[in-house]
Amino acid sequence: MNDRAAPASLDEFRTRLTQISEGLPKRMRQCADFVARHPERIAVSTVAELSQAAGVQPSAFMRFCQIMGFSGFSQMQKLFRESYAQRWPDYRTRLENLRAAGSGSPSALLAEFVEAGRLSLENLARTVEAATLEKAVEALSQARMIHLVGMKRAFPVACYLSYAFDNMDIPSLLHDRVGNLDHRHAILPGDVLVAITFAPYSHETLELASFARDKGCEVVALTDAMNSPLHRVGATALMVSEVDVGAFRALSATFSLAVALAVAVGTRRNAAME
Amino acid sequence: MNDRAAPASLDEFRTRLTQISEGLPKRMRQCADFVARHPERIAVSTVAELSQAAGVQPSAFMRFCQIMGFSGFSQMQKLFRESYAQRWPDYRTRLENLRAAGSGSPSALLAEFVEAGRLSLENLARTVEAATLEKAVEALSQARMIHLVGMKRAFPVACYLSYAFDNMDIPSLLHDRVGNLDHRHAILPGDVLVAITFAPYSHETLELASFARDKGCEVVALTDAMNSPLHRVGATALMVSEVDVGAFRALSATFSLAVALAVAVGTRRNAAME
DNA sequence: GCACGAATAGAATATTTATTCCATGGCATG
DNA sequence: CATGCCATGGAATAAATATTCTATTCGTGC
Secondary structure (H helix, E strand, O other), X not given: OOOOOOOOOHHHHHHHHHHHOOOOOHHHHHHHHHHHHOHHHHOOOOHHHHHHHHOOOHHHXXXXXXXXXXXXXXXXXXXXXXXXXXXXXXXXHHHHHHHHOOOOOHHHHHHHHHHHHHHHHHHHHHHOOHHHHHHHHHHHHHOOOEEXXXXXXXXXXXXXXXXXXXXXXXXXXXXXXXXXXXXXXXXXXXXXXXXXXXXXXXXXXXXXXXXXXXOXXXXXXXXXXXXXXXXXXXXXXXXXXXXXXXXXXXXXXXXXXXXXXXXXXXXXXXXXXX | OOOOOOOOOHHHHHHHHHHHOOOOOHHHHHHHHHHHHOHHHHOOOOHHHHHXXXXXXXXXXXXXXXXXXXXXXXXXXXXXXXXXXOOOHHXXXXXXXXXXXXXOOHHHHHHHHHHHHHHHHHHHHHHOOHHHHHHHHHXXXXXXOEEEEEOHHHHHHHHHHHHHHHXXXXXXXXXXXXXXXXXXXXXXXXXXXXXXXXXXXXXXXXXXXXXXXXXXXXXXXXXXXXXXXXXXXXXXXXXXXXXXXXXXXXXXHHHHHHHHHHHHHHHHXXXXXX
């Protein structure tokens, strides 16, 4: 049937997968991609479920298993069941295991940040004001152009928004201060500025926000607290507080908020065009 | 049959188990003890295997399942399988429901992304390999200089790492392609490259990775799946898969991983200096 | 020590799930 | 344009697996 014996470990499986994944027919490629993306599901799902999730017929999935060198799905599943048995424990106990690896260890740190991210997300879901969010989306949907600014820790968020808007063909400009160039004069009537900053608040961001306000542009703020100086420029302020670990903060919740904002604006703009 | 409905979550399962575990006949007690001891095996084993491992007959194990409130073993196994593989199936329908309800509303979208973020984080905690993470941290701690590359959706992550390393006085260089300039020749022996890319994989990132490898530098990868082309350059690959909402993905889990990586490297480097 | 009921084991059955096979359709090659 | 090959879908079949049933055992109360 096939030129090679069945993979005996996940590593071998991975190797084989990358080896063959080029020059595979369409459906086989779908299987390969799906398996690569959701390896954890192989151990606990049936052929029918997996094939449906991958968007192929059960028989196609079977053929894929054979191409990978297994006699069939069952043999492949066996490999995954055996190798996932150890790392299986549910989320909570798994976190404890990671932590137990020692308080300074990378795994323990990761566990801390995962937990912090989860708390931040829950917090975000609880505290966000639907009306404010709605107002922000409405403003951005009407905008002639969307300007983005964020420095330091906020810069990744601004970048991501820029990427998202770009993907949805929404005109946007990232004020990234490359070469210390200043594009403030690109802010014209009818535009909207998204200003992102967290304590300690960046001077440049605040200044650009008040500049935009003075030009009569609306300002949507992504910030961290009620006492953020962005409130002073009359911005529509979305607040998101990240739980910190030691002196460090991830951006898990902030990114969820950012992508939700972007997608909401994108769909509303599309709806308006039809 | 039994006085109560089937547990709907692992927590309910645990509660019920402790409730009934006293005053149980001998074989039932054996089952209870075994299940309590090896809950992870339920999702991936058959009744025959489990009952043998617990030292009882298959039929005894069946009766245990019923005592726990399930109709049979299959229903109980389903609970364990579902709580492991996050239920993708109803994700699509949930989205459709949202749309049908006319609620492309921003708050509903945010709720979706918050949920997606949470699932991604849990998934990350479950699937990360401590050994790989350790290897990555070690490599980065030894590095003369850390190079960072990531395009499109991965760029915010690269930016954040750059910011974090900078804050900890760790020499790093972000290959941001501003002005289409290429700094590949700044990659010198003893350096390490952190390459970040998700499907569809960025050509530039892959190319820089193989360039670095050819120069004899280690490559640490942050990527999304087993079949990422970064595996082919022999990178130490940390995998993190984000749950998507429609066509969009946030970066919640990726950022938790990134910040944990950065902080771990920072503390280790500090420890080495003293 | 006997009779009764619960508990158990093992075999028989029903159901689910993997696997194979064959007919069809599309694509590239001659 | 015709021909052959390969990929694909769907249905038929085979295997594995859960589930139920019944005979037997074990313990308990009279």
